[in-house]
């Protein structure tokens with residue numbers, strides 16, 4: 047089966063610094079790929095490459111068989127940045143319907159997306175008057191409007207309580223079961239265990255690319271946080 051995402055030898059410089067040093071991985075269609083690693087290791091930069099908004103020094107990024115950022119992908123790839131990108135002076139429904147108009151889909155799609163993130167009861171509220179977690183969900187609703195085939199989510203659960211986090215992860219798995227490929231960055235280890243595959247990054251390099259079960263087996267611990275610490279330590283020793 048052709049991968050939904052194929053990245054090879056990806057090198058990116060930001061300013062004068064090299065921030066990605068030859069990254070390569072595959073994401074199968076309908077899978078949830080977790081992107082983990084310490085702050086500043088390059089997760090957001092890699093996500094920007096997947097959606098085609100990052101200048102790339104060398105290497106290739108192919109999404110749904112097209113070069114990342116290609117025009118046909120515009121409707122097929124959804125991106126939710128860390129800072130919610132919604133208009134604060136519009137209501138949740140107006141924001142989602144605006145996206146529906148841009149994508150040329152029916153307004154009902156916008157209402158469905160609002161339901162998907164559990165914001166029906168706040169649909170008529172101005173985004174500026176929502177809590178941080180509600181704003182994050184409003185942003186996610188907008189990304190869901192066009193039913194994208196690939197969803198790139200930069201720390202989508204930051205600021206959400208455990209119940210909402212659980213609900214959103216359920217939603218992610220439903221989307222994956224329906225064929226959407228999700229790439230989700232996170233700092234939260236219990237979320238790592240919910241992914242089909244994990245990419246662990248450190249200083250712009252992949253330290254691990256495997257299933258949670260395989261990473262647990264490789265490191266000899268059931269605790270993914272401990273597993274990651276062990277992998278990062280052994281990667282540091284290899285570099286030294």
Ligand SMILES: Nc1ncnc2c1ncn2[C@@H]1O[C@H](COP(=O)(O)OP(=O)(O)OP(=O)(O)O)[C@@H](O)[C@H]1O
Nearest residue numbers: 060061063065083084085086087088089090091092
């Ligand atoms: N606009 C920019 N110009 C120059 N360097 C940048 C820029 N944005 C990020 N960087 C650098 O690129 C590197 C990777 O940053 P990136 O935002 O991809 O990390 P991250 O893993 O997403 O971090 P976090 O978990 O804190 O969000 C960091 O060293 C950062 O300082």
